[in-house]
Amino acid sequence: MQSESLISPLMQTISHQHWKVRVAVIEATGTVIQFGNGKSVDDVLSHFAQRLFDDVCQVRHAVTSVVGGWLLALRDRYSFFHKLIPLLLSSFNDEMPEIRQLAANLWEKVGLQWQEENEADLKDKLDFALPPPPHYPLQESRPVLGCRELVFRNLSKVLPAICHDITDWVVGTRVKSAQLLPVLLLHAEDHMTQHLEIILRTLQQACADEEAAVVSSCVRSAELIGTFVSPEVSLKLILSMLKKAPSSCSLLVLASIIQGCPRDALQPHLKVITTELSQAHVCQASENGLYLERLLLCVQTLVSVCQEDCSMASLQLMEVLVTIMALSGATTLGNKAQETMESLAMMENVPSSQDLYRKHIGPLLERLTTSHSDWTAHSVELLQFCEVVTRSDQAFRLSQAMASALEELQNDLEEMSDQVISAFALQWHKPLFYETESHRAKHSLEATVVYDVESLTAGRNCPTRPNHVDSPAVGEALQHVVPTLRTCLQTTRDPHMCLKLFSVLSSLLLRPKDTIDSQGQFCGYLDTVVKDILMPNLQWRAGKTAAAIRTAAVSCLWALTSSDILSAKQVQDVQDTLLPRILAALEEDVQTTRLISCRIINIFLKTSGDVMNPDKFIKVYPELLKRLDDVSNDVRMAAASTLLTWLRCIQSSEGKSYYQSSIQYLYRELLIHLDDPESTIQDTVLEVLKEGSALFPDLLVRETEAVIHKHRSATYCEQLLQHVQATAATQ
Numbered sequence: 134m135q136s137e138s139l140i141s142p143l144m145q146t147i148s149h150q151h152w153k154v155r156v157a158v159i160e161a162t163g164t165v166i167q168f169g170n171g172k173s174v175d176d177v178l179s180h181f182a183q184r185l186f187d188d189v190c191q192v193r194h195a196v197t198s199v200v201g202g203w204l205l206a207l208r209d210r211y212s213f214f215h216k217l218i219p220l221l222l223s224s225f226n227d228e229m230p231e232i233r234q235l236a237a238n239l240w241e242k243v244g245l246q247w248q249e250e251n252e253a254d255l256k257d258k259l260d261f262a263l264p265p266p267p268h269y270p271l272q273e274s275r276p277v278l279g280c281r282e283l284v285f286r287n288l289s290k291v292l293p294a295i296c297h298d299i300t301d302w303v304v305g306t307r308v309k310s311a312q313l314l315p316v317l318l319l320h321a322e323d324h325m326t327q328h329l330e331i332i333l334r335t336l337q338q339a340c341a342d343e344e345a346a347v348v349s350s351c352v353r354s355a356e357l358i359g360t361f362v363s364p365e366v367s368l369k370l371i372l373s374m375l376k377k378a379p380s381s382c383s384l385l386v387l388a389s390i391i392q393g394c395p396r397d398a399l400q401p402h403l404k405v406i407t408t409e410l411s412q413a414h415v416c417q418a419s420e421n422g423l424y425l426e427r428l429l430l431c432v433q434t435l436v437s438v439c440q441e442d443c444s445m446a447s448l449q450l451m452e453v454l455v456t457i458m459a460l461s462g463a464t465t466l467g468n469k470a471q472e473t474m475e476s477l478a479m480m481e482n483v484p485s486s487q488d489l490y491r492k493h494i495g496p497l498l499e500r501l502t503t504s505h506s507d508w509t510a511h512s513v514e515l516l517q518f519c520e521v522v523t524r525s526d527q528a529f530r531l532s533q534a535m536a537s538a539l540e541e542l543q544n545d546l547e548e549m550s551d552q553v554i555s556a557f558a559l560q561w562h563k564p565l566f567y568e569t570e571s572h573r574a575k576h577s578l579e580a581t582v583v584y585d586v587e588s589l590t591a592g593r594n595c596p597t598r599p600n601h602v603d604s605p606a607v608g609e610a611l612q613h614v615v616p617t618l619r620t621c622l623q624t625t626r627d628p629h630m631c632l633k634l635f636s637v638l639s640s641l642l643l644r645p646k647d648t649i650d651s652q653g654q655f656c657g658y659l660d661t662v663v664k665d666i667l668m669p670n671l672q673w674r675a676g677k678t679a680a681a682i683r684t685a686a687v688s689c690l691w692a693l694t695s696s697d698i699l700s701a702k703q704v705q706d707v708q709d710t711l712l713p714r715i716l717a718a719l720e721e722d723v724q725t726t727r728l729i730s731c732r733i734i735n736i737f738l739k740t741s742g743d744v745m746n747p748d749k750f751i752k753v754y755p756e757l758l759k760r761l762d763d764v765s766n767d768v769r770m771a772a773a774s775t776l777l778t779w780l781r782c783i784q785s786s787e788g789k790s791y792y793q794s795s796i797q798y799l800y801r802e803l804l805i806h807l808d809d810p811e812s813t814i815q816d817t818v819l820e821v822l823k824e825g826s827a828l829f830p831d832l833l834v835r836e837t838e839a840v841i842h843k844h845r846s847a848t849y850c851e852q853l854l855q856h857v858q859a860t861a862a863t864q
Contacts, residue, residue, distance in 0.1 A: 136169020152189040163199035171209035190229045197224040201239030215290035226312040248279030268395040284320035296335040311350035318357040340382035352389045359393025379418040384427040391434045400442045407449035416456045417513040444481045448493050459516035491606040498613035505617045510629035608651030615658040619665045628678045635685035642692035650698045671714035684726045691729045694736045705741035716756050724765045731771035738778040773817045780825040800836045808844040826857045
């Protein structure tokens with residue numbers, strides 16, 4: 134026929150630079166094929182498909198109009214349905230509303246016409262029409278029966294091409310194919326079940342696309358699968374894929390299917406889904422942010438769709454959320470996970486996530502700690518344990534920062550400077566020991582975590598840390614927490630892990646009534662903490678890493694002894710066990726360790742110094758005197774303050790004459806420091822001597838008069854002598 138000879142020149146002109154020429158060619162081609170040889174459709178389809186990407190909307194309009202006309206009037210149209218339908222349906226997602234409306238109108242006419250032509254075959258479906266599925270998408274209008282039947286009958290021919298093009302190297306092709314897929318699935322409804330495996334595999338690949346439009350269309354397709362396909366079928370396939378190779382794409386497809394599922398259909402499968410998500414090979418498969426984000430999306434979708442039904446699987450959902458918070462840390466994602474935890478608590482009809490933790494903390498820790506003997510600093514279970522136990526964003530951030538810093542230097546630990554070790558070991562505790570205003574000003578960046586030492590020592594409440602989340606539930610699970618800490622804090626374990634866990638332990642001990650002793654049961658585990666955890670780690674060992682661990686252990690002891698959970702008898706027991714180790718810690722190279730040790734000895738003396746064994750008691754002051762020569766003024770002042778407490782213990786003792794020679798030696802040493810270049814040290818030492826003058830005033834006067842002429846200034850000696858004389862006059 135003459136029409137066939139026209140196709141070639143028309144197709145050569147269809148990409149002409151002027152859009153009006155392109156429109157004319159498309160319309161001419163439609164007429165030529167309509168009234169000529171219909172078999173020429175195969176020769177023009179690829180060219181028409183390219184024109185759907187044309188930048189000029191009039192060209193795309195022409196393609197839509199011509200293809201719709203063929204579907205309505207072409208003599209051999211039944212032979213080309215599977216080739217023409219995708220072209221017309223592709224215009225459903227055109228950026229121009231006019232083209233979308235034209236495509237919808239033409240497609241409805243095509244469906245109604247085909248429905249009339251095949252009325253005999255469709256008689257039963259027309260006479261006994263089934264209502265739309267109960268959870269049909271609200272934003273969609275259901276196509277007529279003829280349209281649905283056309284898509285269903287041609288889906289097996291169309292689908293392979295779409296699945297191929299959706300991963301094409303050309304962005305536009307991928308976007309068009311991805312947009313066409315949900316249109317086809319909306320028409321196919323439950324008939325897509327027989328093609329489900331290839332669809333899911335395609336969606337899994339396409340969800341890795343860099344184009345947001347492709348991913349968005351794939352999400353929509355997965356939601357339609359959830360709407361129309363039985364969860365028993367769809368979940369079996371997608372969970373199998375997830376188990377075989379966990380990926381962020383599989384999780385996104387799963388979340389979208391769940392989003393599309395009706396609640397009553399999903400409820401019987403809830404436990405299966407959550408159990409699979411909570412498996413280590415899924416929830417711990419990657420620390421990648423995108424993977425964790427989509428894992429969280431699965432949980433959020435389950436909570437949103439299933440609502441109160443989630444109570445039957447709240448333990449598994451909590452385990453997934455804890456993993457996400459542990460791996461993501463104090464980030465936006467971690468905050469979203471915490472918000473989801475609050476939503477889960479609401480669905481369980483409990484006041485807050487704290488109550489949810491209280492409900493499940495026992496089974497949760499039991500599952501997490503089964504492998505604690507094999508943990509390292511990089512174990513996900515360790516991060517989960519820290520998250521569950523502390524539930525404090527600040528503590529978690531500091532623990533992670535410490536671990537990260539240590540990891541950077543793990544190949545050269547022995548050469549780390551004292552300053553670096555101190556910074557690593559005490560990122561949590563360091564602000565505790567800046568007592569002067571000048572120090573607080575200097576360290577203003579850490580103001581959010583400053584706790585006043587004198588308030589702690591006096592037993593008063595410390596300021597609450599911003600964003601700090603108390604964890605009273607941990608007090609109900611000490612049978613899991615303490616044995617895990619004991620095993621993991623042995624001196625043979627990974628030092629990086631030990632530092633992280635000491636940070637966690639100290640965060641608990643700083644607020645014991647709100648955390649580890651919320652149920653008043655901690656004292657039953659005191660011996661384990663002191664003898665099996667702190668004591669071995671306070672033993673001196675060579676190396677900077679060991680020094681960091683000793684600093685962390687000393688800090689934990691400080692938090693324990695300065696809290697108000699121990700009775701005087703218990704503090705005395707701790708002192709009897711650990712005093713030799715703490716006295717040895719006064720010689721540590723790390724300044725912070727020496728400072729904390731002075732504070733701990735001060736607490737020991739205040740609590741039980743007057744009943745301490747005289748032989749042990751008399752060994753304390755020489756070590757404190759050495760600290761008066763420390764390079765740090767903070768340590769020197771702490772040592773002086775502790776000596777003051779030591780002297781007060783003797784004042785309350787009946788056998789103070791037993792200590793006369795020691796007191797005389799102490800007077801002589803203190804008088805030397807009364808002439809210190811630092812006025813703050815002079816003032817502090819003067820107060821100590823004034824307090825100690827009540828013991829042996831005549832002895833102090835003689836020692837002072839013997840050295841007053843050696844001092845650069847006699848002012849402080851004169852003040853001391855005046856004080857002694859005034860005190861004697863009042864007695």
